[in-house]
Amino acid sequence: MRTGIENYRQRLEQTALNPLAQTTPGYYTFVLFLAAVVAWGLYAYVIQLRYGLIATGMRDVVIWGLYLVNFVFFIGISHAGTLISAILRVTQAGWRTPVTRMAELITVVAISIGALMPLIDMGRPERVANLLLFGRFQSPLLWDIISITSYLTGSLIYLYLPMIPDLALMRDRLGDRASAIKRTIYTVMAVGWRNTPEQRHRLEKAIGIMAVTIIPIAISVHTVVSYVFSMTLRPGWDSTVFGIYFVIGAIFSGIASILIVMAIFRRLFHLEEYITEKHFRYLSYLLLSTLFLYLYLTLGEYITIGYKLEEEEKHLLELLMLGKSAPTFWFFVVGGTVVPAILLLIRRGPTIPRIVTAAVLINVGMWIKRFVILVPSLQVPLMPFEFGAYAPTWVEWSITAGAFAAFMLIFALFAKFLPVLSIWEVAEQAETETASSRVTEELRAS
Amino acid sequence: MRRIGRKEFIKYGGGLIGLGLLGKFARPSLAFTGVKETKWQAGKEASKRVDGAGTVADEHNKFAMVIDVGACIGCRTCQWACKKENNIPDTVSPPWIEVFEVKSDVSVTGHPSPQDLKKGATTSYTEAPLKGRWYLPVQCNHCDNPPCVKACPVGATYKTKDGIVVMDYDRCIGCRLCVVACPYNARRFNWWQAEIPADETNPLVPVRPLGVVEKCTFCIHRTRRGQLPRCVEVCPVRARHFGNIRNPESEVYKLLEANLGFRLLEEISTEPSIWYITRGKKWLQ
Numbered sequence: 001m002r003t004g005i006e007n008y009r010q011r012l013e014q015t016a017l018n019p020l021a022q023t024t025p026g027y028y029t030f031v032l033f034l035a036a037v038v039a040w041g042l043y044a045y046v047i048q049l050r051y052g053l054i055a056t057g058m059r060d061v062v063i064w065g066l067y068l069v070n071f072v073f074f075i076g077i078s079h080a081g082t083l084i085s086a087i088l089r090v091t092q093a094g095w096r097t098p099v100t101r102m103a104e105l106i107t108v109v110a111i112s113i114g115a116l117m118p119l120i121d122m123g124r125p126e127r128v129a130n131l132l133l134f135g136r137f138q139s140p141l142l143w144d145i146i147s148i149t150s151y152l153t154g155s156l157i158y159l160y161l162p163m164i165p166d167l168a169l170m171r172d173r174l175g176d177r178a179s180a181i182k183r184t185i186y187t188v189m190a191v192g193w194r195n196t197p198e199q200r201h202r203l204e205k206a207i208g209i210m211a212v213t214i215i216p217i218a219i220s221v222h223t224v225v226s227y228v229f230s231m232t233l234r235p236g237w238d239s240t241v242f243g244i245y246f247v248i249g250a251i252f253s254g255i256a257s258i259l260i261v262m263a264i265f266r267r268l269f270h271l272e273e274y275i276t277e278k279h280f281r282y283l284s285y286l287l288l289s290t291l292f293l294y295l296y297l298t299l300g301e302y303i304t305i306g307y308k309l310e311e312e313e314k315h316l317l318e319l320l321m322l323g324k325s326a327p328t329f330w331f332f333v334v335g336g337t338v339v340p341a342i343l344l345l346i347r348r349g350p351t352i353p354r355i356v357t358a359a360v361l362i363n364v365g366m367w368i369k370r371f372v373i374l375v376p377s378l379q380v381p382l383m384p385f386e387f388g389a390y391a392p393t394w395v396e397w398s399i400t401a402g403a404f405a406a407f408m409l410i411f412a413l414f415a416k417f418l419p420v421l422s423i424w425e426v427a428e429q430a431e432t433e434t435a436s437s438r439v440t441e442e443l444r445a446s
Numbered sequence: 447m448r449r450i451g452r453k454e455f456i457k458y459g460g461g462l463i464g465l466g467l468l469g470k471f472a473r474p475s476l477a478f479t480g481v482k483e484t485k486w487q488a489g490k491e492a493s494k495r496v497d498g499a500g501t502v503a504d505e506h507n508k509f510a511m512v513i514d515v516g517a518c519i520g521c522r523t524c525q526w527a528c529k530k531e532n533n534i535p536d537t538v539s540p541p542w543i544e545v546f547e548v549k550s551d552v553s554v555t556g557h558p559s560p561q562d563l564k565k566g567a568t569t570s571y572t573e574a575p576l577k578g579r580w581y582l583p584v585q586c587n588h589c590d591n592p593p594c595v596k597a598c599p600v601g602a603t604y605k606t607k608d609g610i611v612v613m614d615y616d617r618c619i620g621c622r623l624c625v626v627a628c629p630y631n632a633r634r635f636n637w638w639q640a641e642i643p644a645d646e647t648n649p650l651v652p653v654r655p656l657g658v659v660e661k662c663t664f665c666i667h668r669t670r671r672g673q674l675p676r677c678v679e680v681c682p683v684r685a686r687h688f689g690n691i692r693n694p695e696s697e698v699y700k701l702l703e704a705n706l707g708f709r710l711l712e713e714i715s716t717e718p719s720i721w722y723i724t725r726g727k728k729w730l731q
Binding site: 052053061063064118121123124125128130133134135141228231232233378381382383384385386 | 539544546548570582584593596597598599600601602617618619620621622623625626627629630631634635636637638639655656657658659710711714
């Protein structure tokens with residue numbers, strides 16, 4: 001195997017482009033499996049369309065359920081990407097380059113899947129156009145629609161712009177290894193990129209503008225997602241801290257998602273040279289700090305309602321901490337924050353498996369946390385009704401499984417058409433690093 | 447012709463879009479300030495709309511209901527009469543009116559707080575009236591500052607000039623944000639397709655389709671035509687009173703003048719149109 005900086009670029013291109021040209025049987029099996037799960041989810045949705053929302057476990061008291069849990073979860077992990085890659089780009093953290101593409105991809109896919117969830121939750125999905133025809137700006141749902149569509153548009157542009165040089169590269173390099181259709185797509189999408197200084201200047205300017213623009217949009221998205229809940233008078237939701245609480249929760253589960261995706265692609269596409277232990281370590285620092293931020297906000301949230309103990313909120317806290325929701329709530333606290341914190345803090349054993357285990361636990365914990373935010377608050381009635389109960393049906397679980405499968409499926413397909421590494425940025429970063437180390441060596445020698 | 451440069455295009459184009467948005471949203475956004483009473487209907491749209499059973503709001507009216515919880519014996523006649531009158535299927539349960547049984551050791555002041563209501567209150571009782579219990583009928587409060595109307599993304603529920611909060615079943619998308627927003631649990635969702643025998647269907651009230659939200663309409667099809675709501679009409683102990691609160695000669699106006707009254711959850715400023723009085727005071731001995 002050739003090593004050394006001379007062949008760096010060549011090797012990089014080969015590693016990054018190889019998966020696009022070669023496909024293993026394992027890949028087809030995996031894609032087929034995912035497609036089957038998605039099809040099953042679609043079948044469940046057809047059942048729901050036929051019988052109405054009675055096919056779900058939602059009823060008059062607990063009027064929302066799994067779909068909105070998934071909505072908050074997917075919009076949450078969408079913050080992985082764009083926000084984090086934008087922040088790292090704006091602060092010029094050089095180590096970000098091998099990670100950004102994957103992070104941005106998570107964003108685009110997660111928003112698309114997440115935005116479907118409220119539509120699936122609708123009682124009359126065929127009237128969805130009413131949202132545009134009669135949309136009223138007073139409703140938090142309209143805020144959601146506006147900010148989510150802006151975020152999706154913005155992050156699609158932000159995913160596409162840094163991809164242009166790579167698309168041009170594939171147009172030029174893949175040659176016979178790619179089918180004619182693929183080559184046409186690459187040619188069209190590369191929009192005549194010739195890597196001239198003028199083009200480069202413009203591209204970098206555009207990326208810079210998008211990076212700065214996307215940060216406030218991303219923050220607004222999860223803020224208004226939380227407003228759907230906190231604009232109501234429900235115990236546990238009626239809170240001023242919900243906006244930032246959801247944003248931090250989103251960044252938290254977002255970073256965990258990047259770590260998982262990174263680990264998978266590193267293994268499957270042999271990216272060990274580019275995604276190193278360093279990347280996992282750096283991101284784990286970010287993960288740990290958001291973990292503590294999230295714990296702090298969680299504590300603040302419950303202590304302010306627990307100290308005053310208004311009637312409804314007393315019921316809610318009893319339900320959460322001692323009652324029926326206690327197992328899930330405490331799983332979130334222990335499995336979703338305490339154990340991951342220990343894993344991230346005590347550096348024993350192999351780094352990457354340790355960090356990835358923490359990331360997986362965090363994401364499971366955060367899904368449960370969204371459930372715990374949503375359902376118990378609805379269980380507490382505001383008039384002297386009986387407490388509500390909620391058990392999701394197979395339809396809801398199937399659609400949820402379908403959504404997660406669709407998420408992975410889009411990822412798997414994307415990885416076959418476009419490189420998951422930002423080739424030109426990684427190469428550029430490597431050149432800068434070697435150049436600076438050469439300077440240091442020369443200085444030392446003299 | 448002079449060509450418009452990129453910068454100018456962005457400047458003027460952005461300005462135009464901004465103006466358009468301002469025009470569209472400026473007036474409805476007054477709603478954030480919680481403007482009271484009939485400002486909610488945002489003028490134009492409401493006057494164009496024909497609400498329930500082909501009736502239009504009369505601006506001189508402002509409907510209100512007074513319920514004498516001192517007199518109420520918890521018989522639930524109102525609940526069942528309402529169910530029949532408004533074509534409420536068995537699958538919508540509880541129906542639009544719910545009657546709570548409350549222990550007498552709470553709220554001797556006649557101002558039950560929500561905390562009081564929580565203690566020992568139950569919806570499932572078989573025998574009424576019981577000694578030492580009082581009864582609290584709850585339905586849509588037709589608030590003047592309705593949280594459900596604020597939350598609705600498509601204007602399928604709106605406040606009319608005569609004070610009724612109406613549902614437009616043809617526009618509702620079934621997102622159920624209003625159900626979550628209503629602090630009185632007054633809204634119901636059609637989980638099933640309603641099935642009511644043709645001979646038992648009231649032709650004045652539409653049967654709701656699957657997947658939309660419904661609730662008490664103050665019997666809009668009757669009250670807009672000068673009749674009383676069905677629940678008021680059938681009450682055997684005359685615990686329910688209904689009328690135009692703008693008219694000082696009306697029964698409701700006089701009752702509220704003569705009695706101490708309360709409304710549910712007054713601390714959250716929803717300004718309900720249903721007042722409760724305790725004239726009977728039967729639990730105060």
